[in-house]
Amino acid sequence: MSTDDTLRTLIARIETLPASDSNEFVIAASRVLHELRKLDVTTSTANELDGPAPVLALSAIRRTYTALLDRVAQSPHATLGQRLAAVRHHAELTAFEAAAACGVAFEVIVGVEAGLPVPEDAAAVLQGLVDQLDRATAAA
Structure with missing residues (x-):
């Protein structure tokens, strides 16, 4: 699966997370955050960072990670x-x-x-x- 496909899959999972005030949200979001970190490492260490497309993908991964982390941090169960x-x-x-x-x-x-x-x-x-x-x- 390509980086873009993996990121789209993770974004789809984010959109279906439980309500952020539930403990289930923190647990499920933590799994997605872990997958985003792995995707970041995989993408940033790839020898294919030539050109704008992979760099833009890396930026999108990091923005997605930060936005979800912010949501998790605001949860009473964080x-x-x-x-x-x-x-x-x-x-x-x-x-x-x-x-x-x-x-x-x-x-x-x-x-x-x-x-x-x-x-x-x-x-x-x-x-x-x-x-x-x-x-x-x-x-x-």
Whole structure:
């Protein structure tokens, strides 16, 4: 299946997701986000990035990912990692920069955004970063 076909399939799945205030939405959307990340990696590492078409496809994948991540982050059932990923994207910060900003290891940021458990002390610091970035991006 081509990149464009795969993206169209994922967009169709997004259009049929449950209501965003349901826990089922977060679970189903998380699966689509995972597929979008895989498609991004596959597309960006392909040797076929010559010319505008593959670059435009990559841009469409990333816009779709960001829009869905924003929806997930607004859900009352969003995880800390999903909220962190969304505000980090809006603030245009890398995982390295977010880790440095709150004094945690890079692996903690990557882990929490991947849905792995995070130690309580790190969770509190990360929630503080989410709150600060959320306020900063809302004011901008």
